[in-house]
Structure formats: structure tokens, C-alpha cells
Amino acid sequence: MQPPDRERLRSYLGLLGLHRGDGVAAYDAAAEVYDGFARIWDDRIAAPALAHFNALVAQHMKPGANVLDAGAGTGERTRVLLRHGATAHVVALDGSQAMLALASGKLRDPRVAFVRGDVTRLPFPDNSFDLVASTWVVETLDDPRSAVREFVRVIKPEGIAIYAFCSLPEGRGGALLKRVIELAAPDSGPLSVLLPELERPFHQCEHSSLRQFFGGLTTVAVVAKCCVIEPAHLPCKLP
Ligand SMILES: C[S@@+](CC[C@H](N)C(=O)[O-])C[C@H]1O[C@@H](n2cnc3c(N)ncnc32)[C@H](O)[C@@H]1O
Numbered sequence: 001m002q003p004p005d006r007e008r009l010r011s012y013l014g015l016l017g018l019h020r021g022d023g024v025a026a027y028d029a030a031a032e033v034y035d036g037f038a039r040i041w042d043d044r045i046a047a048p049a050l051a052h053f054n055a056l057v058a059q060h061m062k063p064g065a066n067v068l069d070a071g072a073g074t075g076e077r078t079r080v081l082l083r084h085g086a087t088a089h090v091v092a093l094d095g096s097q098a099m100l101a102l103a104s105g106k107l108r109d110p111r112v113a114f115v116r117g118d119v120t121r122l123p124f125p126d127n128s129f130d131l132v133a134s135t136w137v138v139e140t141l142d143d144p145r146s147a148v149r150e151f152v153r154v155i156k157p158e159g160i161a162i163y164a165f166c167s168l169p170e171g172r173g174g175a176l177l178k179r180v181i182e183l184a185a186p187d188s189g190p191l192s193v194l195l196p197e198l199e200r201p202f203h204q205c206e207h208s209s210l211r212q213f214f215g216g217l218t219t220v221a222v223v224a225k226c227c228v229i230e231p232a233h234l235p236c237k238l239p
Contacts, residue, residue, distance in 0.1 A: 075103030
């Protein structure tokens with residue numbers, strides 16, 4: 001029997017927020033139950049952000065595109081990338097062997113290569129990909145910008161990186177939102193340690209974009225080759 005929705009949501013938020021810096025070990029341990037936890041997040045709270053993410057992917061996917069799913073997990077987003085890119089080649093990279101094993105079991109598709117690697121030190125040369133996509137990964141890292149810098153490094157000059165992350169807005173909006181979610185999942189301590197606003201990896205220029213959903217709980221960002229990702233110790237203000 002599945003645990004109740006609140007319990008699954010709480011477990012998922014715990015995975016996103018509690019294990020920063022120890023992300024891969026936590027995901028190795030949670031791989032078998034991950035999809036059950038993630039579904040409630042993806043289908044409910046993150047649904048508008050994922051709809052926007054998918055629309056951006058559809059907009060930017062070129063025929064024959066070389067695509068990286070950075071932090072592919074159990075491959076649910078990889079599946080969507082393949083749907084949008086009928087002729088694309090997708091590298092599904094993750095640090096967790098257990099998550100990748102589940103992904104490769106689900107996606108038996110010759111267009112996908114599964115690679116174990118670190119999103120903060122991607123094992124690819126500069127200018128390798130037309131599109132880098134990443135969902136719910138950068139907020140699990142000690143230094144989210146190190147991953148986004150790598151996304152920018154490995155995209156081609158005309159390429160694009162699209163990544164979604166969650167964070168708790170600061171100020172009254174954040175406090176209200178936290179309360180609402182705590183009511184939905186009563187013991188949701190992990191929310192208080194989700195990525196705070198100033199840590200959000202983002203560079204604003206004519207090619208980049210950022211859209212927030214659910215009062216800023218979820219964000220979808222787009223960065224291009226020109227984007228300079230600032231060092232982690234510098235504040236990164238949102239527009
Ligand atoms: C919340 S899951 C998201 C998975 C997938 N993108 C999704 O949307 O379902 C975060 C994933 O990031 C991976 N991860 C965390 N730190 C990583 C790192 N430094 N390098 C590669 N993968 C990492 C974890 O193993 C996990 O599979």
C-alpha cells in the first residue's frame with residue numbers, strides 16, 4: 001500500500017532539501033521509492049513549472065539535437081525529452097548508480113546513453129550539447145552555480161540550458177507559503193532548509209529567462225552561452 005500523499009510529499013522535500021552536499025548517497029538509498037515520492041510533487045505542486053519547462057524544451061529542441069539530461073534520476077524527464085526530440089540523442093547523466101539503473105531499466109531506447117557523472121564536473125568537452133535540461137537537481141548541491149556554470153560550458157554557442165529548481169521565497173510570501181505547505185504536509189521540516197532566495201543560480205541577459213511558480217516555490221530558468229554565472233559567495237538578485 002502506498003503511504004499517504006502528505007508523507008510522500010514530505011519524503012520528497014526531504015530528499016531535495018535535507019541532503020545538500022550528500023545528494024548522491026541519499027538518492028542511492030532512496031532510488032527504489034523515488035518515483036512514488038516524486039509523482040505527487042511533479043503532478044501537483046510542480047505541474048505548472050513542468051508544463052513551462054516542457055514548452056521551452058519543445059521550443060528549443062532541434063531535429064537531431066544532442067541533449068543532456070543533467071541529474072536524470074530515474075529517467076522520467078529523459079522520457080519527456082525523447083518525446084519532444086524524435087531524432088534527438090540524449091545523455092542521461094546522474095551521480096547515483098541506483099537511480100541510473102532504474103532509468104536504464106525503464107528507457108530501453110537506442111537514443112539514450114546513461115552516464116554516471118557529477119553535474120558540477122561534467123565529463124564532456126566544451127560546446128558538446130544543443131540543449132541541457134535539468135529538473136530538481138541544482139538545489140540539492142552545495143554550490144548550485146557550479147552546476148549551472150557547467151551547463152553553460154557544455155552547450156554549443158547556439159545552445160541553451162533549461163533548468164528547474166525549487167526554493168522557498170523570502171519574506172512574508174515565503175512564510176505564508178511555508179505555512180500552507182506545512183498544513184498540507186504537517187511535519188515538513190525540510191522546507192525550511194530548501195534553497196534560500198539569494199542562492200538562486202541565475203544570470204539575467206537578453207537570452208536568459210526566469211519564471212517562478214507557486215509564489216516562487218518552483219522556478220524555471222533558461223541560460224545561454226553568453227551567461228556568466230557568478231561565484232557562489234555573491235548574491236544573485238532576482239529581477
Ligand atoms: C530530485 S532528483 C531529480 C531527478 C530527475 N531530474 C527528476 O526530475 O525526477 C535529483 C537527482 O540529482 C542527482 N544528483 C545529486 N547531486 C548530483 C551530482 N553532484 N552529480 C550528478 N547527479 C547528482 C541525484 O542522484 C538525483 O538523481
